[in-house]
Amino acid sequence: MDAAQEQANGDIIAAVRRYLIFGRVECGLAKNTLEAYSRDLRTFRQFMVGTKNLGDITQEDISLYLCHLAEQNLSSTSRARMFTSLRCFFRFCLNEGIIDTDPTRNSESPKVWRHLPNDLTPAEVTRLLQAESGDDWVSVRNRAILETFYATGARVSEVCDLKVMDIDFEEMTIRLTGKGSRQRMTPLTLAAVQAIEKYLHGCREWLRVKNPSGWDANWLFVSRNGKRLHRENVFRIVKTAAIKAGIYKNVYPHLIRHSFATHMLEGGANLRVVQELLGHSSLETTEIYTHVHRPHMVKSYEEFFPRA
Numbered sequence: 376m377d378a379a380q381e382q383a384n385g386d387i388i389a390a391v392r393r394y395l396i397f398g399r400v401e402c403g404l405a406k407n408t409l410e411a412y413s414r415d416l417r418t419f420r421q422f423m424v425g426t427k428n429l430g431d432i433t434q435e436d437i438s439l440y441l442c443h444l445a446e447q448n449l450s451s452t453s454r455a456r457m458f459t460s461l462r463c464f465f466r467f468c469l470n471e472g473i474i475d476t477d478p479t480r481n482s483e484s485p486k487v488w489r490h491l492p493n494d495l496t497p498a499e500v501t502r503l504l505q506a507e508s509g510d511d512w513v514s515v516r517n518r519a520i521l522e523t524f525y526a527t528g529a530r531v532s533e534v535c536d537l538k539v540m541d542i543d544f545e546e547m548t549i550r551l552t553g554k555g556s557r558q559r560m561t562p563l564t565l566a567a568v569q570a571i572e573k574y575l576h577g578c579r580e581w582l583r584v585k586n587p588s589g590w591d592a593n594w595l596f597v598s599r600n601g602k603r604l605h606r607e608n609v610f611r612i613v614k615t616a617a618i619k620a621g622i623y624k625n626v627y628p629h630l631i632r633h634s635f636a637t638h639m640l641e642g643g644a645n646l647r648v649v650q651e652l653l654g655h656s657s658l659e660t661t662e663i664y665t666h667v668h669r670p671h672m673v674k675s676y677e678e679f680f681p682r683a
Contacts, residue, residue: 415460512578528635
């Protein structure tokens with residue numbers, strides 16, 4: 376980048392830095408949220424490099440940027456999120472007096488097509504859980520992870536972030552920390568409690584003795600080195616269990632979450648209850664699960680509608 380380009384793009388860099396500090400200090404945004412904003416704004420900054428100063432960006436520039444994103448074959452969900460990041464950034468700049476007009480004010484967010492989630496059948500979930508039935512430490516740990524996923528409908532990040540203190544064995548509940556650092560208490564099944572206890576008092580303790588120097592006592596689910604499990608590790612655990620179970624769908628942690636929500640609603644759970652269990656801030660996000668199983672809907676219609 377030459378000196379002219381650096382000068383032209385300097386306003387954006389400085390404003391982005393101020394915006395991210397504002398989000399962290401003033402708004403208390405979660406680390407993952409700030410990282411997403413940073414990535415999205417970096418993409419926009421790269422698109423605008425060497426073109427104009429921040430205050431000169433127009434609605435036409437925003438339209439060209441949205442067209443550019445569409446040409447990258449990004450999903451409508453990703454493009455909508457990136458536009459939201461941009462709109463929030465420019466509103467901040469306007470409120471701070473960095474710019475006089477908001478170039479996103481008349482722009483429309485990309486339309487998001489709502490795809491119905493797939494799910495596992497209850498029988499497939501049973502096979503998935505039973506796939507890790509060995510007594511070696513890996514199988515015991517993995518079974519506890521799988522039982523936790525299905526008992527709570529947790530996100531993969533929420534399972535990775537679990538600490539030992541988050542579990543109340545007497546009350547059979549677990550504290551999950553979701554998006555925006557929002558916490559919620561979720562019930563645990565007896566099977567999940569038993570699987571976690573077996574892991575804690577047997578395999579995890581054995582790992583602690585084996586790795587005294589590298590051990591981190593806080594995290595619930597750890598690697599053979601005593602370190603916190605990362606998302607990639609958990610993805611592999613779920614994929615491997617599905618292969619062992621002979622399930623030929625694309626099985627991943629979020630699919631277990633979808634299955635949890637679907638099975639709850641099919642069992643008669645209230646939508647608001649499922650919303651709380653999933654940690655959704657909006658009921659609209661949870662409502663997608665009401666459209667998942669048409670055969671179940673038809674069966675209920677025939678059973679309960681008097682003229683069916």
